[in-house]
Amino acid sequence: LTAESHRIPLSDGNSIPLLGLGTYADPQKTPKGSCLEAVKIAIDAGYRHIDGAFVYFNEHEVGQAIREKIAEGKIKREDIFYCGKLWNTCHPPELVRPTLEKTLKILQLDYVDLYIIELPMAFKPGEALYPKDENGKFIYHETDLCATWEAMEACKDAGLAKSIGVSNFNRRQLEMIMNKPGLKYKPVSNQVECHPYFTQPKLLEFCRQHDIVIVGYSPLGTSRDESWVNVSSPPLMKDPVLNAIGKKYNKTAAQVALRFSIQRGVVVIPKSFNPQRIRENFQIFDFSLTEKEMKEIEALNKNVRYVELLM
Numbered sequence: 228l229t230a231e232s233h234r235i236p237l238s239d240g241n242s243i244p245l246l247g248l249g250t251y252a253d254p255q256k257t258p259k260g261s262c263l264e265a266v267k268i269a270i271d272a273g274y275r276h277i278d279g280a281f282v283y284f285n286e287h288e289v290g291q292a293i294r295e296k297i298a299e300g301k302i303k304r305e306d307i308f309y310c311g312k313l314w315n316t317c318h319p320p321e322l323v324r325p326t327l328e329k330t331l332k333i334l335q336l337d338y339v340d341l342y343i344i345e346l347p348m349a350f351k352p353g354e355a356l357y358p359k360d361e362n363g364k365f366i367y368h369e370t371d372l373c374a375t376w377e378a379m380e381a382c383k384d385a386g387l388a389k390s391i392g393v394s395n396f397n398r399r400q401l402e403m404i405m406n407k408p409g410l411k412y413k414p415v416s417n418q419v420e421c422h423p424y425f426t427q428p429k430l431l432e433f434c435r436q437h438d439i440v441i442v443g444y445s446p447l448g449t450s451r452d453e454s455w456v457n458v459s460s461p462p463l464m465k466d467p468v469l470n471a472i473g474k475k476y477n478k479t480a481a482q483v484a485l486r487f488s489i490q491r492g493v494v495v496i497p498k499s500f501n502p503q504r505i506r507e508n509f510q511i512f513d514f515s516l517t518e519k520e521m522k523e524i525e526a527l528n529k530n531v532r533y534v535e536l537l538m
């Protein structure tokens with residue numbers, strides 16, 4: 228079984244692989260080239276979906292890995308599903324296309340498969356990606372999300388993004404886009420935190436009703452980096468229920484958590500730059516959880532986010 232045969236349809240006629248490789252790693256603490264190696268190993272292991280962003284500062288490595296694998300004859304461009312993200316400082320509509328073009332230049336690719344608005348709020352445009360005032364407070368920017376969305380639609384029409392979506396949007400923000408007069412394309416997906424401790428039942432149901440795929444980030448409970456993660460919530464990978472169920476199938480807690488999500492129709496994008504764990508996270512298509520086990524895992528929901536996004 229390969230991830231290729233495990234895609235789910237998107238509302239615009241395209242489809243998305245249920246499993247992708249997350250690529251966020253703190254650039255200060257991660258050796259250069261780690262992302263390049265990880266993406267190449269992932270592609271060899273069967274991954275076809277890669278989740279990245281300009282603000283991860285390693286998109287050049289992702290692009291290089293994809294291009295090397297194409298040159299090797301291992302894959303074709305159309306086999307790969309790359310998701311890129313529009314950062315907060317680039318919400319004004321006139322900045323959207325140039326920002327995506329910059330990402331494409333970094334990747335050295337002609338298009339991304341999915342381009343998403345990373346967060347629903349905007350920062351002041353400019354060189355600083357995290358603009359702050361003299362008191363250390365973020366400088367926000369008034370923009371109209373609907374106008375940003377129209378610029379996203381234009382990127383799809385121009386063929387620079389095959390599909391367009393959003394991230395970290397709540398129901399109200401999704402409705403604002405979907406009820407926009409003259410809407411051309413609705414968001415195909417919403418990338419949000421989703422895992423056994425934060426199962427998002429209400430948002431998941433709303434998105435199901437509207438044909439919006441949920442892409443679950445931090446599906447393993449994050450790297451627990453205290454600089455941006457709420458570590459007062461216990462480590463997901465140590466959970467006794469996930470570990471006990473794993474034992475039954477000869478699987479790890481990580482594999483059980485990922486399987487739980489894909490079995491609910493949630494796309495997962497676990498990050499690993501470790502060859503063994505990259506391969507481990509891919510081995511989730513050869514077992515399935517019973518209805519009772521799914522319920523047991525659903526009951527682990529604590530309704531607490533690891534990623535509080537206090538900005």
Ligand code: NAP
Pocket residue numbers: 248249250251252278279345394395418419443444445446447448449450451464479481482496497498499500501504505507508534
């Ligand atoms: P995650 O995927 O839940 O967890 C990553 C951590 O788990 C890393 O420390 C990784 O270490 C470790 N790990 C990986 N596989 C493992 C396994 N089998 N067993 C035990 N530990 C394992 O966390 P995340 O990076 O926060 O989320 C995943 C991706 O979602 C990101 O990389 C990014 O692409 C995306 N994301 C998006 C947003 C957004 O706002 N849209 C926010 C957060 C994340 P090793 O690398 O050493 O294996």
